[in-house]
Amino acid sequence: MLSYFKKESLFSLLELIILFSITILLYFKFEITHNEMDIIPYAKSTYYNGLKPNWHINLQFPSSFLFNWLLGFFLEGSNPFKIIIIGRIISFLLISYSYRLLTKALKLNLFLSTVSFFFFLYFFGNGIGDAGEWIVGGLESKVIAYSFAIISLASFLKKRYKTSFLFSGLSLSVHLLVGAYNIFCLIPLLVIIAKSNRTQFFMLLKASIYFFITGIIGVSEILSSLTNNTSKEVLERGWDIYVNIRVPHHLIPDFSTKTWVLLILLTIVNLYFIKNKETIKKLLAYYALFSVLILLIGLIIFHFFDSHYLRFYFFRFSDVILPLISILLLLSTISTAKYIIALAISCFVIPKSVQKSNIKEIANKKSYDINHIKEKTEKDKQMTHWILNNTNENNLFIIPPENLYFRLNTQRNIFISWWMLPNQQEYKSTNTIPQEMIEWYNRLKLLNLNTDFNNLRDVKNNYTKLDKHSILDIQSNYTNIKYILTPITMKLDFPIAKQTDYQLLYLIQ
DSSP states (O other), X not given: OHHHHHHHHHHHHXXXXXXXXXXXXXXXXXXXXXXXXXXXXXXXXXXXXXXXXXXXXXOOOHHHHHHHHHHHHHHTTSXXXXXXXXXXXXXXXXXXXXXXXXXXXXXXXXXXXXXXXXXXXXXXXXXXXXXXXXXXXXXXXXXXXXXXXXXXXXXXXXXXXXXXXXXXXXXXXXXXXXHHHHHHHHHHHXXXXXXXXXXXXXXXXXXXXXXXXXXXXXXXXXXHHHSOOSOHHHHHHHHHHIIIIISHHHHSOOOOHHHHHHHHHHHHHXXXXXXXXXXXXXXXXXXXXXXXXXXXXHHHHHHXXXXXXXXXXXXXXXXXXXXXXXXXXXXXXXXXXXXXXXXXXXXXXXXXXXXXXXXXXXXTGGGOOHHHHXXXXXXXXXXXXXXXXXXXXXXXXXXXXXXXXXXXXXXXXXXXOTTOOTTTTSOTTOTTHHHHHHHHHHHHHHHTTTOOOSSHHHHHHHHTTOOHHHHHHHHHHSTTEEEEEEETTOOOSXXXXXXXXXXXXXXXX
């Protein structure tokens, strides 16, 4: 008996290593994403105020606190690039582990588990298409929340209800939208199990206390959002800016034909499985279909209600959950003959596909180190070095709106950038966000020659047309602005504090 458990443990470890390796091969990149760049100042501000408070940095919400505090703890005195890479690897391991639990609940063998994971990540790791969702990639609280949500689902399927409620609460406390949508999709599973057996109902009822313990942060934030003193005009204006200008690619359902076809086909697959005799497959199909129901609610709102209600990202959860579950359900039906065929196909498809991944980049690892990764975010090291050593950390900088990494590399606050949103990775209905979105828009509008804009391209083009008068007007309202960073070709009637081959840093006087 003991040898059996040892064998099972080794087999599970082998499966986890294989899934983790697939994730690394397909998704590990030697670069820092703009989302990862943005969480660093948040995390530092949360833990020990590594950057002086700004209207944007100072907006800390309950569901972001735990993730940001932990990251800030590890960032203290450490190279931020190393911490991001380590954190990203940990998130890869967590998503691989959660997926393994799900395939184990379906009793998929090692081959089918590996193949399903590869095909999901390769073809749907960035979602079905147009909603722009992703479940693995950079270090972000969303990835952790998805992992917890999948663990809660797998645990429920195996009737480990305490564990399921515990992780569903953690998912809610780490990322409200992912956690809330996970709970919504678990509703039909809870109803089916509760109706089937009275004993099971009481087991679920007792286990639910674990959700309220681990989900207390998320629940408290939801309750606080219900007490809203912001005026209707500010709410609608702020969220309209968010939906229609800042992230329409995530929130407006401008789906391609390919996306619609995939949505319909994968939905049909799950409709078929709700009639399956195996309870686990039926429950999985219901979970996937309720994610589609979230999408349908979003479509109704899009066609019949004001656009600012689309701020709840109705189209992103199903974007990854629907294909993930559909692939698992389809592969779970493979017979011995089909298994052999699938093995033959995978031997041809997988090696050919992996060639398209970054495997060569990882194989040539010797040419990459932390400094190389940093260079990808730092095009002008001379300017960065000068700012770090010759400017005050209380100074505020006007920078080109498309600049992603200025704050990360210089440890200085900026007036505004396109990427600078009030806690953009967290819950989108927190009461303060609408007025902060208006502030975000108004600041970018000033960089856009005080005219309205629709996208980053507009502001980027007009930034180079700023003159001394328009810049002094900005400084008159934001008095701690001291410098403006421009391309080398942009000439202003201000003293030059520093000039490099690429940029000019002007002292605003």
